[in-house]
Amino acid sequence: MLYHLLFSLHTDISAFNIFRYITFRTICAMVTAFLICFFTGPWLIRTLRRIKIGQFIREEGPQSHFDKAGTPTMGGVMIMGSILITTLCWANLTNRYVWISILAMVGFTLAGFTDDYKKLVKKQNQGLSARAKMIMLIVFAVLVGWLTYTTPGFTGKITIPFVKSLAPDLGLFYIVFAAFVIVGTSNAVNLTDGLDGLAIGPIIVSAVTYMLFAYVAGHFKIAQYLQFTHVPGSGEISIVCGAMAGAGVGFLWFNAYPAQIFMGDTGSLPLGGLLGTIAVITKQEILLVIVGGLFVIEAMSVILQVGYFKLTKGQRIFRMAPLHHHFELKGWPEPKVIVRFWIISIILALAAVSTLKIR
Numbered sequence: 001m002l003y004h005l006l007f008s009l010h011t012d013i014s015a016f017n018i019f020r021y022i023t024f025r026t027i028c029a030m031v032t033a034f035l036i037c038f039f040t041g042p043w044l045i046r047t048l049r050r051i052k053i054g055q056f057i058r059e060e061g062p063q064s065h066f067d068k069a070g071t072p073t074m075g076g077v078m079i080m081g082s083i084l085i086t087t088l089c090w091a092n093l094t095n096r097y098v099w100i101s102i103l104a105m106v107g108f109t110l111a112g113f114t115d116d117y118k119k120l121v122k123k124q125n126q127g128l129s130a131r132a133k134m135i136m137l138i139v140f141a142v143l144v145g146w147l148t149y150t151t152p153g154f155t156g157k158i159t160i161p162f163v164k165s166l167a168p169d170l171g172l173f174y175i176v177f178a179a180f181v182i183v184g185t186s187n188a189v190n191l192t193d194g195l196d197g198l199a200i201g202p203i204i205v206s207a208v209t210y211m212l213f214a215y216v217a218g219h220f221k222i223a224q225y226l227q228f229t230h231v232p233g234s235g236e237i238s239i240v241c242g243a244m245a246g247a248g249v250g251f252l253w254f255n256a257y258p259a260q261i262f263m264g265d266t267g268s269l270p271l272g273g274l275l276g277t278i279a280v281i282t283k284q285e286i287l288l289v290i291v292g293g294l295f296v297i298e299a300m301s302v303i304l305q306v307g308y309f310k311l312t313k314g315q316r317i318f319r320m321a322p323l324h325h326h327f328e329l330k331g332w333p334e335p336k337v338i339v340r341f342w343i344i345s346i347i348l349a350l351a352a353v354s355t356l357k358i359r
Contacts, residue, residue, distance in 0.1 A: 030246035141182040158286060209349045298322045
């Protein structure tokens, strides 16, 4: 809304022409989202403490986590609210991809909020059933996939990293593929969210990486030069990525060890869903395996642990899954696990960015 208001003044005041540039508005989005989280954080923490919405710690979890019981959670409300407000302020609201991203935000936030609300407010230990939660995520993901696929100028082709000549067209099956990417990313981020700042750090890194990809994909000449799939209109998604990164940094201010607030499913599910949606819109779905490699590793550790446990009737690969708990039980201090996982995330993101030239 601010974009439309301020840019409309450029005919009278030439200085306002700066708002036409995606790069400038992306910076504005990052700063705006950060400030919203930074200034609303203390109020939200006090409010959640007053109404006693605190973190529940599983008995089978690491003993070092027991002192975190009662820490305010559902901080995802602050993150997603910040991203939504910032996107509405600085993005071009005539762009279809912006509204698709907003749909993903709202839909996945609704699923996460419902789960947290049932567990923390209604005191229903299981929260939203796994089946009901998955159905909600799939419905929204399929809708996002369909809206994206039917956008003029968008194709069902998928980009294979490092192989510029191979781009198979999935046709209508692309909608199923997109839904799989979105739901898979959402659940992977949710599994990673287990330590103070562990999930939000890689989210910031991934958002900044896809901010670059979105800008390149939306710019015809740059995309052509780098042999990057050009997606007309996708450049506006840079603003969404900027808002995501800014809100992530603002939340990290309060979520850094020792955390004053946790994001809960209200944050982890929509952040993952939004990241998956951005990967689909920018046609860099496969590359998300590298950019979000830490999320993939965490999710795979759970899959392997559960599968091996069932096949061997009780034996385990890791001391505990997801993987970050394994290292905790090996004696690594929590801050060491967090920072080292962040380092891995940054290295993977840099590897993904290198594909801009290796194609």
